[in-house]
Amino acid sequence: xxxxxxxxxxxxxxxxxxxxxxxxxxxxxxxxxxxxxxxxxxxxxxxxxxxxxxxxxxxxxxxxxxxxxxxxxxxxxxxxxxxxxxxxxxxxxxxxxxxxxxxxxxxxxxxxxxxxxxxxxxxxxxxxxxxxxxxxxxxxxxxxxxxxxxxxxxxxxxxxxxxxxxxxxxxxxxxxxxxxxxxxxxxxxxxxxxxxx
Amino acid sequence: xxxxxxxxxxxxxxxxxxxxxxxxxxxxxxxxxxxxxxxxxxxxxxxxxxxxxxxxxxxxxxxxxxxxxxxxxxxxxxxxxxxxxxxxxxxxxxxxxxxxxxxxxxxxxxxxxxxxxxxxxxxxxxxxxxxxxxxxxxxxxxxxxxxxxxxxxxxxxxxxxxxxxxxxxxxxxxxxxxxxxxxxxxxxxxxxxxxxx
DNA sequence: TTTTGTAAGTAAGTATCACTCACCTTATTT
DNA sequence: AAATAAGGTGAGTGATACTTACTTACAAAA
Numbered sequence: 001x002x003x004x005x006x007x008x009x010x011x012x013x014x015x016x017x018x019x020x021x022x023x024x025x026x027x028x029x030x031x032x033x034x035x036x037x038x039x040x041x042x043x044x045x046x047x048x049x050x051x052x053x054x055x056x057x058x059x060x061x062x063x064x065x066x067x068x069x070x071x072x073x074x075x076x077x078x079x080x081x082x083x084x085x086x087x088x089x090x091x092x093x094x095x096x097x098x099x100x101x102x103x104x105x106x107x108x109x110x111x112x113x114x115x116x117x118x119x120x121x122x123x124x125x126x127x128x129x130x131x132x133x134x135x136x137x138x139x140x141x142x143x144x145x146x147x148x149x150x151x152x153x154x155x156x157x158x159x160x161x162x163x164x165x166x167x168x169x170x171x172x173x174x175x176x177x178x179x180x181x182x183x184x185x186x187x188x189x190x191x192x193x194x195x196x197x
Numbered sequence: 198x199x200x201x202x203x204x205x206x207x208x209x210x211x212x213x214x215x216x217x218x219x220x221x222x223x224x225x226x227x228x229x230x231x232x233x234x235x236x237x238x239x240x241x242x243x244x245x246x247x248x249x250x251x252x253x254x255x256x257x258x259x260x261x262x263x264x265x266x267x268x269x270x271x272x273x274x275x276x277x278x279x280x281x282x283x284x285x286x287x288x289x290x291x292x293x294x295x296x297x298x299x300x301x302x303x304x305x306x307x308x309x310x311x312x313x314x315x316x317x318x319x320x321x322x323x324x325x326x327x328x329x330x331x332x333x334x335x336x337x338x339x340x341x342x343x344x345x346x347x348x349x350x351x352x353x354x355x356x357x358x359x360x361x362x363x364x365x366x367x368x369x370x371x372x373x374x375x376x377x378x379x380x381x382x383x384x385x386x387x388x389x390x391x392x393x394x
Numbered sequence: 395t396t397t398t399g400t401a402a403g404t405a406a407g408t409a410t411c412a413c414t415c416a417c418c419t420t421a422t423t424t
Numbered sequence: 425a426a427a428t429a430a431g432g433t434g435a436g437t438g439a440t441a442c443t444t445a446c447t448t449a450c451a452a453a454a
Contacts, residue, residue: 162363194391
């Protein structure tokens with residue numbers, strides 16, 4: 001199988017592009033189906049030919065973005081040698097990604113997770129793949145002796161992801177700038193070396 | 198001033214109680230004003246006599262819960278002596294609180310933050326007070342030499358809050374159990390001692 | 395070439411929802 | 425008794441997500 005291209009009619013592409021564009025301007029709940037259709041140059045009814053509902057449209061757009069992100073980060077990770085260096089890279093790359101595309105991040109960090117349907121979506125599947133990647137690196141780090149043997153890898157993953165997400169949450173919400181390198185290095189230092197004097 | 202009781206007519210109380218009850222069953226967006234009114238035994242119009250809109254109702258219910266939580270935790274913190282012990286307590290108490298009242302947590306963790314109006318609400322003010330409490334403890338810990346002098350207190354706060362929130366997020370969303378004591382101790386160990394072997 | 399089947403797309407709905415507004419009722423103040 | 429005001433009502437209203445019955449385009453089968 002060369003590609004998984006399911007038939008992609010022009011209307012479908014236009015709708016997704018229209019929606020993606022509108023996402024740069026306003027938040028999900030204030031984008032109307034009428035706007036999406038008008039902006040795409042199709043009728044409202046066509047949206048429901050290709051998408052179950054408005055949320056399904058959101059999840060499919062998100063899915064595409066997630067896949068792109070994951071491809072990018074997978075390549076970068078292979079360049080790091082140690083497990084800790086890999087985790088450092090994940091922290092840095094995640095922060096970069098969140099801050100580069102703030103509107104998308106806002107949706108990921110505080111829009112999609114409150115709907116059960118998201119957890120059945122392809123977009124969520126991508127999130128779990130990313131999470132599994134992180135877990136594997138942690139487990140490798142423990143196996144190689146880089147990370148303390150008594151570390152709970154699942155909990156460490158939670159701390160890392162939680163730190164990343166919360167570190168940029170306020171900045172994403174309020175549109176404030178953030179020194180990404182410094183923040184990434186700071187998180188890494190706290191988690192790997194600890195803060196006890 | 199003995200109490201700040203602003204006039205609290207029965208209809209208002211019934212609406213808040215009705216809404217609180219419905220929150221135990223379903224998520225915010227799927228609760229309709231018609232349901233709230235019917236459940237409260239009042240008419241829909243009355244909701245808008247006392248609340249600006251549906252979100253305002255949510256924030257006022259949240260505010261009450263936050264105040265209760267903050268009172269409880271403030272008392273517990275004074276019992277700890279060292280700064281690290283205080284932070285340990287905050288991690289533990291926060292996890293306890295989130296998991297004890299999962300429905301409220303779901304709202305806090307993934308419902309309210311996507312609306313700008315929340316950040317102008319009294320409920321948000323309570324969040325900032327809590328955050329300031331944590332920051333002060335960190336700064337005291339740095340001053341007393343318990344926490345490494347080169348630690349960025351704002352970033353450490355983010356890591357702690359992020360770790361707490363993410364540690365219980367999945368469990369709250371999917372209704373899974375969590376060993377609170379173990380999780381709290383694990384987070385504390387990671388952040389204070391680091392995971393490097 | 396004609397027929398048929400199907401996918402793409404349309405246009406005009408409908409149901410539901412948050413929210414409004416003019417009005418009623420009751421009790422307290424003057 | 426009259427006035428005022430607060431508590432409460434119920435019938436709207438506009439907007440919005442979603443539906444449904446239809447049309448067009450076009451390729452494969454006959």
